[in-house]
Amino acid sequence: xxxxxxxxxxxxxxxxxxxxxxxxxxxxxxxxxxxxxxxxxxxxxxxxxxxxxxxxxxxxxxxxxxxxxxxxxxxxxxxxxxxxxxxxxxxxxxxxxxxxxxxxxxxxxxxxxxxxxxxxxxxxxxxxxxxxxxxxxxxx
Numbered sequence: 001x002x003x004x005x006x007x008x009x010x011x012x013x014x015x016x017x018x019x020x021x022x023x024x025x026x027x028x029x030x031x032x033x034x035x036x037x038x039x040x041x042x043x044x045x046x047x048x049x050x051x052x053x054x055x056x057x058x059x060x061x062x063x064x065x066x067x068x069x070x071x072x073x074x075x076x077x078x079x080x081x082x083x084x085x086x087x088x089x090x091x092x093x094x095x096x097x098x099x100x101x102x103x104x105x106x107x108x109x110x111x112x113x114x115x116x117x118x119x120x121x122x123x124x125x126x127x128x129x130x131x132x133x134x135x136x137x138x139x140x
Contacts (some may be wrong), residue, residue, distance in 0.1 A: 002055045004087060006094050009049035009061070014038045016058040017049065024060075025077035026115045031139070050094055052078070052087045060087040064095040071104035076121065088121045110135060 009017060014035045021033055041048055041063070052060030059082040065072035073095055078087045099107055109127060111118045119129075 004059070004085075004090065005053045006090055007051055007053065008047045009038075009042060009051050011039055011042060013049075013051060013058060014042075017051070017061055020058050020061055020077055020079055021075060024079045025075055026112055026118055029112060047098065050091060050098075052082075052091055054082065060091050062091040062095055064098050066099065066102055066104060071099040071107040073107055073109040076109070076118070089125055092125045 017038055018033055018035065021027065038049065045066070048064055048066075050062050050064055051058050057079075059079040060077060062076045063072075063074035065074060073092070076088060076091065078091075096107060107127075108130075109122055111122055111129075
């Protein structure tokens with residue numbers, strides 16, 4: 001394994017990101033992802049999609065969403081072959097630094113109730129479930 005590098009994604013990474021999400025992310029109960037979706041995100045905020053790379057391989061990701069008011073984290077994923085190496089924590093630390101730099105006060109993440117692996121990553125990083133909130137959604 002080479003040194004893990006954390007960097008913003010580029011359009012050239014889109015295929016590798018989608019492949020990572022297929023094997024390394026929770027994909028239940030969400031709309032399917034497409035190259036156009038990821039490219040639109042990068043066009044709107046080129047620093048929003050943060051990757052962990054091992055050489056040329058994309059092995060981790062997190063979307064660091066800042067809308068000028070709230071700090072949202074999405075699509076935290078680590079390739080199964082690279083788990084338990086601190087990559088998820090490194091990605092979250094990078095995200096939190098970005099939020100602090102823009103004046104963010106609190107980061108949130110949505111984790112499916114049955115996603116025990118995801119819940120453990122967030123708990124280990126110091127996040128806690130907020131039971132008094134419910135998420136309301138409407139497909140567009």
